[in-house]
Amino acid sequence: MVVGLGRFGGAVARRLASMGTEVLGVDTDPELVQEHAEHLTKVVEADCTDPAVLRQLGAADFATAVVGIGSDIEASVLTVLALADMGLTNIWAKASNANHARILERIGATHVVFPEERMGERVAHLLNERLLDFIAFDDEFAIARLAAPEPIVGLPLVTSACRKKYDVTVVGVKRKGEAFIHAVPDTIIFPDDELVVSGKIKDLEQFSAI
Structure with a gap:
């Protein structure tokens, strides 16, 4: 109803x-x-x-x-x-x-x-042009879609160690013309990959900017 x-x-x-x-x-x-x-x-x-x-x-x-x-x-x-x-x-x-x-x-x-407030926050984060999509939760945790940062391109996730180095977790990868794949340690990140990443908002923003 x-x-x-x-x-x-x-x-x-x-x-x-x-x-x-x-x-x-x-x-x-x-x-x-x-x-x-x-x-x-x-x-x-x-x-x-x-x-x-x-x-x-x-x-x-x-x-x-x-x-x-x-x-x-x-x-x-x-x-x-x-x-x-x-x-x-x-x-x-x-x-x-x-x-x-x-x-x-x-x-x-x-x-x-608060739909207007949430949308305003979401747009503010997207305006930095590095985050392609963004969903925030109440405890400063968020899930974001972003272009693969250059330092991890060409490496498997186990080597780039995103969780250890940047305090974020790569959840999945989307490549042009291919279906979404769930990330595993052996997943290699290619140029132009889009990543679904989770973590604290400040860490996500820093990760997207490296």
């Missing part, structure tokens, strides 16, 4: 539907309801801040609910509260700021996301 079909909620709902998941989309905006009608299992125009409406929609029968309401904090809070009161134990909610997030967590949201 996805409540709020704006940019965030709509993207989540449509991606879930494309993966074969049955999705009930709900929004108060009739234009958004119509826009998503052909893509989701069912779309309803309704106000989910009202517990009675949620009961009519059968919200209690869903294993997971996503509340994509960000700009209207009151509606976001009331919707999460109503879903939590109905017994849902897997509620994902979008927050617009830190105070909003704290409230959502206290009233029952099990996962709170």
Whole structure:
């Protein structure tokens, strides 16, 4: 169940539907309801801040609910509260700021996301032009895709010793025209290889720049 079909909620709902998941989309905006009608299992125009409406929609029968309401904090809070009161134990909610997030967590949201903040951080890391893709986690750990640094080209990973020298782990290698391969100690890095590497953010950035 996805409540709020704006940019965030709509993207989540449509991606879930494309993966074969049955999705009930709900929004108060009739234009958004119509826009998503052909893509989701069912779309309803309704106000989910009202517990009675949620009961009519059968919200209690869903294993997971996503509340994509960000700009209207009151509606976001009331919707999460109503879903939590109905017994849902897997509620994902979008927050617009830190105070909003704290409230959502206290009233029952099990996962709170900041899509704009996360995207801003991701773009900032990608702007250095050495990282091709980047996913950060909360403890300064990240997974990045980057071009193979010159000092390790032509060497097997056991020889370049990335983990020992640079504190990063090469997880896999992607070569043009070939399928992704999982990295092993004997994997030789070729020019133009793209690497999937894990480690602390500062170590990844330093590794990409060597």
